[in-house]
Amino acid sequence: MMPVELLVIGGGPAGLCAAIQAAEMGSRVMIVDRNNALGGQLVKQTHMFFGSEKQYASKRGFDIAKLLLDKIANLSNIEVLEATTVLGVYEDGVVTLEKNGSYLKVKPKAMVVATGASEKALAFPNNDLPGIYGAGAVQTLMNEYGVKPGNSVLMVGAGNIGLIVSYQLMQAGVKVEAIVEGGPQIGGYLVHASKVRRMGVPIYTQHTVKAAYGKEVLEGVTLCRLDDQWQQIPGTEFDVKADVVCISVGLTPLSELLWQAGCQMKYVNSLGGFVPYRDDNLQTSVKGIFVAGDVSGVEEASSAMVEGYLAGLSAASYLGYKIYNMNELKSDLLLQLDSLRHGPVGDRIRKGIAELRIINEAAASKEA
Amino acid sequence: MLAVTGIPTAEDVEKAFPSEERLAQGPVVVVECYQSIPCNPCYTACRTGAIKEFEDINDLPTVDHSLCNGCTLCVSNCPGLSIMVVDMTYTEEEALLKIPYEFLPLPEAGQMVKGLDRAGQEICDVKVVRVVNSKALDKTPVISIAVKKDFVKLVRNIRMEG
Numbered sequence: 001m002m003p004v005e006l007l008v009i010g011g012g013p014a015g016l017c018a019a020i021q022a023a024e025m026g027s028r029v030m031i032v033d034r035n036n037a038l039g040g041q042l043v044k045q046t047h048m049f050f051g052s053e054k055q056y057a058s059k060r061g062f063d064i065a066k067l068l069l070d071k072i073a074n075l076s077n078i079e080v081l082e083a084t085t086v087l088g089v090y091e092d093g094v095v096t097l098e099k100n101g102s103y104l105k106v107k108p109k110a111m112v113v114a115t116g117a118s119e120k121a122l123a124f125p126n127n128d129l130p131g132i133y134g135a136g137a138v139q140t141l142m143n144e145y146g147v148k149p150g151n152s153v154l155m156v157g158a159g160n161i162g163l164i165v166s167y168q169l170m171q172a173g174v175k176v177e178a179i180v181e182g183g184p185q186i187g188g189y190l191v192h193a194s195k196v197r198r199m200g201v202p203i204y205t206q207h208t209v210k211a212a213y214g215k216e217v218l219e220g221v222t223l224c225r226l227d228d229q230w231q232q233i234p235g236t237e238f239d240v241k242a243d244v245v246c247i248s249v250g251l252t253p254l255s256e257l258l259w260q261a262g263c264q265m266k267y268v269n270s271l272g273g274f275v276p277y278r279d280d281n282l283q284t285s286v287k288g289i290f291v292a293g294d295v296s297g298v299e300e301a302s303s304a305m306v307e308g309y310l311a312g313l314s315a316a317s318y319l320g321y322k323i324y325n326m327n328e329l330k331s332d333l334l335l336q337l338d339s340l341r342h343g344p345v346g347d348r349i350r351k352g353i354a355e356l357r358i359i360n361e362a363a364a365s366k367e368a
Numbered sequence: 369m370l371a372v373t374g375i376p377t378a379e380d381v382e383k384a385f386p387s388e389e390r391l392a393q394g395p396v397v398v399v400e401c402y403q404s405i406p407c408n409p410c411y412t413a414c415r416t417g418a419i420k421e422f423e424d425i426n427d428l429p430t431v432d433h434s435l436c437n438g439c440t441l442c443v444s445n446c447p448g449l450s451i452m453v454v455d456m457t458y459t460e461e462e463a464l465l466k467i468p469y470e471f472l473p474l475p476e477a478g479q480m481v482k483g484l485d486r487a488g489q490e491i492c493d494v495k496v497v498r499v500v501n502s503k504a505l506d507k508t509p510v511i512s513i514a515v516k517k518d519f520v521k522l523v524r525n526i527r528m529e530g
């Protein structure tokens with residue numbers, strides 16, 4: 001059994017920022033990620049990010065990852081375990097890991113869970129044909145491994161991921177036949193939609209995939225229109241030839257470890273699925289377990305980073321570490337989150353989170 | 369409508385354009401940011417004070433076109449690629465559009481390419497006048513194209529082939 005002070009699970013923007021903040025306050029941190037390299041979703045994001053300067057707006061995702069990884073490399077009290085999967089969290093606080101086929105047990109004094117989210121699937125006939133991918137998988141293939149996924153793509157879902165991956169497919173020289181969206185409006189940022197639209201890609205709102213077809217592999221899809229109740233309208237079918245379909249119909253938090261740890265959970269649709277109750281310090285209902293990023297509600301890297309700093313700060317302070325300007329820092333982070341979520345797009349997130357508030361007097365008095 | 373099609377309407381574009389008087393004075397920015405999202409790098413990039421500080425990061429940018437000198441710093445910094453610079457004083461017949469373009473191969477100065485509208489439809493032939501791809505632009509090259517003045521509110525993209 002390895003004694004660990006602070007275990008950070010997941011090395012995406014949330015986990016990286018949590019590790020950095022806690023280590024800067026003096027805590028000894030172990031950060032674990034199942035991928036071969038840290039960075040989470042950031043490493044495949046070749047587009048410029050939104051937000052403000054504090055969240056590295058206007059920089060590209062992979063450059064933001066580099067900035068954060070440089071900071072990690074300069075902090076000697078952070079131990080990095082890559083290609084390591086966290087398998088379970090037990091009642092007695094033991095956490096089990098798998099690395100290269102060996103099984104490790106650690107017992108952390110505190111934990112930040114920052115495991116991110118996974119892509120939702122979509123049911124339609126023949127959706128198991130080779131050539132039908134999650135949009136995230138295609139982005140990984142293309143931008144991380146340099147593999148072209150196919151020649152012509154139909155994108156399902158006009159949220160930010162669908163729009164951005166469509167744009168990046170075109171940058172890689174792949175033809176995007178169309179973007180299909182079930183809802184009456186484009187869900188992603190309209191600037192992203194305009195970027196692909198002015199490349200000539202049609203966006204069909206209130207449409208869906210009726211079925212995919214192909215003998216051995218995907219050859220095309222039949223699309224049809226949806227009515228206001230999301231019911232398929234017979235007689236509106238048409239065909240689109242494509243050798244790749246990308247499904248991008250939303251993400252759902254990877255919250256299994258939180259369930260195992262016994263955290264109180266709630267289904268909140270606007271946050272993508274089951275998410276943990278948390279207090280202002282991002283501590284869950286289980287003392288010493290903190291959350292940050294998409295696992296606590298699917299949002300964005302900008303807010304994931306700010307939540308990461310906040311969870312790192314809270315975890316370090318829970319472990320007894322202090323810095324001189326802690327209260328100032330905390331209110332600045334809360335202010336950043338507030339302003340990122342202040343607009344119409346953040347409205348749903350704000351309401352979702354409000355359903356999950358734990359008013360934790362013990363934590364509050366500890367802060368003071 | 370923009371939220372359904374992804375294509376700004378002629379009225380949307382009209383609103384984003386500076387006044388005729390300002391256009392007649394030389395290069396100036398056209399900010400096509402139509403939706404409240406948490407984003408402000410255009411303000412951070414602006415050196416002349418033309419793009420005002422955001423009270424709330426979710427606000428739409430406020431532009432004082434009289435302070436803009438058309439420097440294009442904001443063009444490559446906008447994550448939405450929603451900004452271009454228009455110079456109606458380029459020649460008698462032609463305006464110069466400076467647009468962000470993130471595709472390879474890049475066109476070359478002097479090359480004729482297709483001018484596309486906001487739906488990706490070919491509108492006219494345009495001439496590439498200049499391609500800037502410096503390190504400071506961080507992989508968002510800015511290309512200048514000469515466009516017949518009649519088409520200045522229509523052209524927003526280019527296509528190289530054909």
Ligand SMILES: Cc1cc2nc3c(=O)[nH]c(=O)nc-3n(C[C@H](O)[C@H](O)[C@H](O)COP(=O)(O)OP(=O)(O)OC[C@H]3O[C@@H](n4cnc5c(N)ncnc54)[C@H](O)[C@@H]3O)c2cc1C
Nearest residue numbers: 010012013014033034040041086115116293294300301302
């Ligand atoms: C195409 C696309 C475009 C995007 N564009 C933007 C944008 O422009 N601006 C923006 O702000 N955001 C953007 N985002 C969103 C942003 O990437 C995510 O919100 C952000 O990465 C969430 O950070 P995270 O740290 O919570 O999770 P992730 O980045 O997903 O990281 C989670 C990490 O946890 C690891 N992990 C999970 N389970 C385990 C386990 N059991 N054991 C060990 N490791 C585990 C994973 O391997 C992963 O590395 C985009 C996302 C996508 C997919």
